Amino acid sequence: MATPNKDPAHLDRLRDYYADNRRIPSMQRIAELLAFASKTASRRLLERLAAAGFVQRTPDDDAWIPAGRFFERPLVGVSVRAGSSDVIEGTGAEPFLVDNYLVRHPSSTVMIPVKGDSMIEAGIHEGDIIAVERNKAAKAGDFVVAIVDNEFTLKELATERGKFILKPHNKAYPIIRPKSELEIFGVMVGLVRRFSH
Numbered sequence: 001m002a003t004p005n006k007d008p009a010h011l012d013r014l015r016d017y018y019a020d021n022r023r024i025p026s027m028q029r030i031a032e033l034l035a036f037a038s039k040t041a042s043r044r045l046l047e048r049l050a051a052a053g054f055v056q057r058t059p060d061d062d063a064w065i066p067a068g069r070f071f072e073r074p075l076v077g078v079s080v081r082a083g084s085s086d087v088i089e090g091t092g093a094e095p096f097l098v099d100n101y102l103v104r105h106p107s108s109t110v111m112i113p114v115k116g117d118s119m120i121e122a123g124i125h126e127g128d129i130i131a132v133e134r135n136k137a138a139k140a141g142d143f144v145v146a147i148v149d150n151e152f153t154l155k156e157l158a159t160e161r162g163k164f165i166l167k168p169h170n171k172a173y174p175i176i177r178p179k180s181e182l183e184i185f186g187v188m189v190g191l192v193r194r195f196s197h
Contacts (some may be wrong), residue, residue, distance in 0.1 A: 010034050010045055011054060015070065024055060025065040072097050102190035110133040110186070112145065112152075119143070119154055122169035124191065130154065131190035140164075142186040148176055152185060 007107040013033055013123070017025050025033060030042035039069045045065055075096030103109045114128045124130070130145075139145050144157045145164055155166035157174060166176035 007045065007048055011049060014049075014055075018066065018070070024066065031051045068097070069095065071099070098192070102192070104189070105133055105135070108136075108186075109189070110134065111192075112154075114154060118168040118170045118173045119156075120170050122156070124154065124169070125193065127193075128190045129192040131187035131192070133189045134186040136187040136189070138184045138187050145185040145188065146176075147183040147185055148178065154188065157184070 014030070016025065016076075018028075020167065024046075026106075027039035027042040027046075030045065031039050032080055033044070034042070036042055036045075046055055050057070050064075050067070053067050055064050055070060057063070058065055059121075071076070072095040075094045085182055099106075110132050111129050112132055114124055114126055114130060124143070127146040130143075132145050138157050140157055140159050142157050143154060144168065145152055145154050146157075147153075147180070153176070155164065158165050158167040160177070164178070164182045166178070168175070
């Protein structure tokens with residue numbers, strides 16, 4: 001009887017280790033973590049994971065580092081309802097990379113943490129991380145990061161009497177009506193939120 005392939009489970013252990021330590025463990029540490037008999041088994045695992053695109057060698061070939069697929073997460077093939085329940089267990093899952101979903105133009109996209117509550121009624125909370133595209137043309141209705149009085153602010157871009165204004169999504173904050181030309185840093189294209197620490 002063939003030995004079952006445990007590489008997916010081993011990869012998950014390496015991902016957890018990386019999340020805690022921000023590095024791929026040494027061959028010896030992999031052997032200890034995964035109860036391998038030798039460092040040779042660790043090397044063979046990394047070679048298999050490299051062939052599948054999960055890890056790679058550094059340019060100077062002195063260490064293993066994550067490759068693109070290392071950060072993939074399973075995307076379940078059924079949507080979850082906010083109302084009545086659906087069955088998720090047992091459904092197929094496609095590989096999902098958050099960066100591929102949020103970022104269309106990596107060279108012009110930055111991630112910015114949100115501070116304050118002026119956009120809370122739009123579902124944007126303090127501590128969220130927003131993806132902002134620098135070279136995207138802004139239009140009314142977009143959420144933009146604008147520069148006002150030499151400070152960055154996140155608001156909805158709107159128009160009033162033919163001029164652009166910045167509209168908060170919290171009634172406690174006033175609309176910003178720039179006196180001179182409005183400077184747009186970038187357009188918000190996505191958001192990441194963590195619920196537990």
